[in-house]
Amino acid sequence: MNFAIGFDFDHTLGLDNKLERTVGLEIVQRLAAARGLPYDAANAIAVFDTALASYRNGDVAVETAIGGVLLQLVGPGASNLDEAARFRDEVALRAPEFVTALPGARAMLDELDSLGVRYALLTNGWSPLQETKARLIGFDGPVLVSERIGARKPSRAAFELLAKQLELAPDAVWYVGDDPLIDCGGARAAGLGAVWFDWEARGYPPEVEPPNFVIHALDELPKLVQGHLTGAAKPPG
Ligand SMILES: [Mg+2]
Incomplete structure (x- = not known):
């Protein structure tokens, strides 16, 4: 896919x-x-x-x-x-x-699994802490940690390494994160789609490039993905 x-x-x-x-x-x-x-x-x-x-x-x-x-x-x-x-x-x-998972995290990943959608983690931080945190909530995809890959969000290089890990062009990847600047702004600048997970009432700074989608709970993501895949599968016109 x-x-x-x-x-x-x-x-x-x-x-x-x-x-x-x-x-x-x-x-x-x-x-x-x-x-x-x-x-x-x-x-x-x-x-x-x-x-x-x-x-x-x-x-x-x-x-x-x-x-x-x-x-x-x-x-x-x-x-x-x-x-x-x-x-x-x-x-x-x-x-x-x-370490605790946010509500619905594992169930959301299960739904992505059943849709056949692959995923990876791109996180700023150090090893082995970030890898350990990911495994503790049951995340079993690839984990790219800034210290290990030598690039930090919001740099373009970090998001390009993510797309490379997924063996896709940047525009075939959505990035999901809570931070408008580091996650969404960085992803958009590198050519990825950005999904802003807005659950802490932080507000989205007007000077940051807006996300492509906004979710307020993790269980909204699989529906969004399913809609995207259905639309993408339709013949043009
Ligand atoms: Mg974050």
Whole structure:
């Protein structure tokens, strides 16, 4: 079939419920206690979230960001490097406690399966966390993680790699995501169809290229796809 779908993960198919922050702050608390330092939760959250934003933007590696958090909150110490190095594994290990699917995610994928529609995930983030999150909600298609593929949404390169993974031209792929700019704007600029999953009342900025379709629940997607495939199957005229 000359059609397939790419999905965003976070806030589109699943949530991780502050998994990274929780694990990161546990490390800080443990080191603070071991070093006899006070622990200021509000400050620790602010420092951690700044670091999280910097590695999510791809500005620094995860380990570098976590090392910076530890230095800032519990000072220098021999165990900082080890803790920063263990962070990825620890987060991936703890993921099952935190990751939840959005309502209807697995049922929607089942419907796509029965329509014969292939799909893949394109997500900004790091490995192995994003792959682990995808598997935890039962996503069994290919998973393209920005850190691994060397391209981040909304760049054209990221969406082109998705289309390549699906062995289709970009215009034969729809991309489904919750973020107007990163998901929909990026997909449209790369020539894909964009489906905006509007469920958090975020609003769609007028300066971003509008999506081709809008859904408010995941179970709306298979119907939309079915309509598209039926229309595409009709002879022209
Ligand atoms: Mg998202």
